[in-house]
Amino acid sequence: QTLLLLPGDGIGPEVTAAAQRIAELVAPDVTIESALVGGAAIDASDVPLTDETLDRAKRADAVLLGAVGGPKWADVDRDKRPEMGLLGLRKGLDVFANLRPAYCFEALVDASSLKRERIEGLDLMIVRELTSGVYFGQPRGIDTDENGVRRGYDTSVYTAPEIERVTRVAFEIARGRDGRVCSVEKSNVMESGLFWRQEVTALHKTFGEGVELSHMLADACAMELVRNPKQFDVILADNLFGDLLSDEAAMLTGSIGMLPSASLGIEGTPGLFEPVHGSAPDIAGQGLANPCAAILSLEMALRWSLGRPDAADRVMKAVADALKSGAKTRDLGGDMSTTAMTDAIIDCL
Amino acid sequence: QTLLLLPGDGIGPEVTAAAQRIAELVAPDVTIESALVGGAAIDASDVPLTDETLDRAKRADAVLLGAVGGPKWADVDRDKRPEMGLLGLRKGLDVFANLRPAYCFEALVDASSLKRERIEGLDLMIVRELTSGVYFGQPRGIDTDENGVRRGYDTSVYTAPEIERVTRVAFEIARGRDGRVCSVEKSNVMESGLFWRQEVTALHKTFGEGVELSHMLADACAMELVRNPKQFDVILADNLFGDLLSDEAAMLTGSIGMLPSASLGIEGTPGLFEPVHGSAPDIAGQGLANPCAAILSLEMALRWSLGRPDAADRVMKAVADALKSGAKTRDLGGDMSTTAMTDAIIDCL
Ligand SMILES: CC(C)[C@H](C(=O)O)[C@@H](O)C(=O)O
Ligand SMILES: CC(C)[C@H](C(=O)O)[C@@H](O)C(=O)O
Numbered sequence: 092q093t094l095l096l097l098p099g100d101g102i103g104p105e106v107t108a109a110a111q112r113i114a115e116l117v118a119p120d121v122t123i124e125s126a127l128v129g130g131a132a133i134d135a136s137d138v139p140l141t142d143e144t145l146d147r148a149k150r151a152d153a154v155l156l157g158a159v160g161g162p163k164w165a166d167v168d169r170d171k172r173p174e175m176g177l178l179g180l181r182k183g184l185d186v187f188a189n190l191r192p193a194y195c196f197e198a199l200v201d202a203s204s205l206k207r208e209r210i211e212g213l214d215l216m217i218v219r220e221l222t223s224g225v226y227f228g229q230p231r232g233i234d235t236d237e238n239g240v241r242r243g244y245d246t247s248v249y250t251a252p253e254i255e256r257v258t259r260v261a262f263e264i265a266r267g268r269d270g271r272v273c274s275v276e277k278s279n280v281m282e283s284g285l286f287w288r289q290e291v292t293a294l295h296k297t298f299g300e301g302v303e304l305s306h307m308l309a310d311a312c313a314m315e316l317v318r319n320p321k322q323f324d325v326i327l328a329d330n331l332f333g334d335l336l337s338d339e340a341a342m343l344t345g346s347i348g349m350l351p352s353a354s355l356g357i358e359g360t361p362g363l364f365e366p367v368h369g370s371a372p373d374i375a376g377q378g379l380a381n382p383c384a385a386i387l388s389l390e391m392a393l394r395w396s397l398g399r400p401d402a403a404d405r406v407m408k409a410v411a412d413a414l415k416s417g418a419k420t421r422d423l424g425g426d427m428s429t430t431a432m433t434d435a436i437i438d439c440l
Numbered sequence: 441q442t443l444l445l446l447p448g449d450g451i452g453p454e455v456t457a458a459a460q461r462i463a464e465l466v467a468p469d470v471t472i473e474s475a476l477v478g479g480a481a482i483d484a485s486d487v488p489l490t491d492e493t494l495d496r497a498k499r500a501d502a503v504l505l506g507a508v509g510g511p512k513w514a515d516v517d518r519d520k521r522p523e524m525g526l527l528g529l530r531k532g533l534d535v536f537a538n539l540r541p542a543y544c545f546e547a548l549v550d551a552s553s554l555k556r557e558r559i560e561g562l563d564l565m566i567v568r569e570l571t572s573g574v575y576f577g578q579p580r581g582i583d584t585d586e587n588g589v590r591r592g593y594d595t596s597v598y599t600a601p602e603i604e605r606v607t608r609v610a611f612e613i614a615r616g617r618d619g620r621v622c623s624v625e626k627s628n629v630m631e632s633g634l635f636w637r638q639e640v641t642a643l644h645k646t647f648g649e650g651v652e653l654s655h656m657l658a659d660a661c662a663m664e665l666v667r668n669p670k671q672f673d674v675i676l677a678d679n680l681f682g683d684l685l686s687d688e689a690a691m692l693t694g695s696i697g698m699l700p701s702a703s704l705g706i707e708g709t710p711g712l713f714e715p716v717h718g719s720a721p722d723i724a725g726q727g728l729a730n731p732c733a734a735i736l737s738l739e740m741a742l743r744w745s746l747g748r749p750d751a752a753d754r755v756m757k758a759v760a761d762a763l764k765s766g767a768k769t770r771d772l773g774g775d776m777s778t779t780a781m782t783d784a785i786i787d788c789l
Binding site for chain 2: 169172174178204205206209225226228231232233236240241242243244245246247248249250251252277279280281282283284285286287309310311313314315316317318319331332334335336337338339341342343347
């Protein structure tokens with residue numbers, strides 16, 4: 092099996108190096124390769140994702156990405172933004188189901204903005220559609236309309252098959268958990284939202300066995316995540332709402348430096364695994380980044396793409412144990428470096 | 441001066457009745473009229489907003505709306521949904537700037553999900569564009585595309601003049617506060633977001649004197665509102681992001697039953713004032729609703745449309761004093777009825 096590392100920009104290389112150390116210990120037979128993406132790829136070859144890198148990603152069994160972007164590449168033209176490398180990779184690998192867990196390690200409950208009783212034991216999973224919606228919809232652009240007025244526009248669009256495949260994943264995941272899916276949209280004001288709701292409702296009738304389905308408007312969900320996040324099991328959302336709600340949910344758990352994500356395509360294709368956090372240019376290169384999100388992204392890669400649940404369990408337990416023993420990077424209120432934190436996790440393996 | 445009450449559905453009539461009692465005391469010379477909107481209007485005349493009601497709203501000096509919607513009207517066809525009455529009113533009055541404050545009464549700090557130190561003293565204002573964006577963009581619909589695939593789609597569009605007028609309001613409001621505006625979009629993935637950012641940046645150069653402008657991606661903002669809401673002064677957002685972020689911000693303060701909103705058009709036209717909360721069908725008709733959001737919406741009407749800042753100050757102080765004295769409805773952890781809570785506020789006037 093092959094794991095392709097795409098360290099990317101900012102703290103990306105630091106945290107993927109930490110994950111690589113863990114991978115070499117828990118899955119020594121996996122071949123690890125690496126390639127450039129994002130700003131690093133722009134610097135080397137003028138595009139944020141080369142065809143060759145995309146091909147290598149397609150041939151790998153799993154892809155672990157660090158983070159992309161940074162002020163250095165903010166001004167270049169749109170197609171050459173580091174983010175376009177990430178979007179190109181998602182679309183190119185067709186990883187339509189983005190799994191973003193939000194769980195709270197016991198040792199970190201106090202780092203949360205929320206009161207202990209509201210967050211302790213939180214364990215929810217956001218399933219976000221990742222390759223359609225307003226992120227990719229056509230037409231889009233900035234131009235002048237027929238009355239000579241300048242405008243910017245995008246199209247938010249979902250087709251029935253796009254909704255079906257991600258909904259199936261949400262149902263499947265719920266069956267391995269508490270069996271409850273809450274589908275989120277703005278069906279009261281958006282046609283794509285109404286269509287989403289109707290389709291999910293119909294799909295539930297056909298293959299929703301064992302799954303309890305509810306619906307919530309996206310604004311209400313943004314609110315309920317603050318009021319009582321523990322009410323949720325699986326949240327199913329489109330690309331845009333999933334983006335906002337998963338960041339909000341991640342932050343509930345205390346630090347954005349902790350949480351991983353998995354992006355999955357159809358069976359047999361490689362998954363893309365990445366921390367929820369960004370490239371954090373402010374602390375890049377200083378050895379201060381929290382490696383946990385990248386290490387937990389490796390955990391998801393072991394579980395979802397590499398078929399190694401035992402190794403995944405080992406990694407998950409080692410992270411929890413290291414945190415319990417008091418190991419903490421700066422974002423968690425401690426003072427450990429990226430390397431020291433990784434050492435602490437390795438000690439617990 | 442005339443204040444048009446549109447009680448609407450669910451708890452709407454209960455909370456607007458409470459606000460009316462306060463209005464009669466602090467502004468006895470204002471003529472109060474009322475009309476139907478939402479489900480109540482559907483029941484009476486088969487549409488959620490009659491032309492006659494819209495005309496009366498246009499001729500009033502301010503419009504105070506309770507809430508619209510409820511399970512009773514969930515199945516009717518789209519144009520006859522109660523929500524369409526609200527959207528029709530916003531569009532018809534052309535109230536493009538929706539002001540949603542999020543402040544936390546000292547007496548309610550403990551009701552918040554957030555730890556005391558993160559929320560105490562919170563005072564931010566969200567300025568949300570209210571009459572454009574994906575809520576109204578064309579084309580939109582549910583149909584079958586050229587390949588025979590069913591789909592739902594919407595258009596997210598902003599023109600330069602639409603961005604300009606709401607940005608001017610945000611700058612103006614910031615000048616009366618701490619002078620900081622944070623403009624929120626997804627310029628990294630949306631063309632309308634990129635256009636929004638470019639326009640706001642240019643407008644700031646032309647008439648942003650005394651205002652410090654920053655930009656934040658919407659997902660980061662959803663996260664920062666949880667991490668450290670006190671960092672914000674004024675948040676400027678489009679219709680859709682403003683919808684989610686203002687609900688999230690409102691809930692930070694402990695109860696969605698507390699917060700008001702003002703929707704303003706150009707100078708000299710009536711503003712539309714409404715609680716942020718919905719029609720709460722589960723407690724409707726039981727006298728349990730918290731009247732504070734409606735009373736504080738009246739406070740905003742007195743301040744922004746009726747030119748009575750002194751009366752507004754009186755109302756604001758009475759609400760704070762009543763809360764301080766321990767008056768609380770059920771949503772705040774107390775046991776007062778709507779009427780008892782209103783009495784307590786009147787006692788403090
Ligand atoms: C970097 C950006 C394009 C991306 C997104 O909006 O999807 C990020 O916010 C994420 O959630 O992974
Ligand atoms: C009722 C609904 C149409 C409305 C909206 O989405 O704007 C509501 O959520 C609000 O924020 O006032």
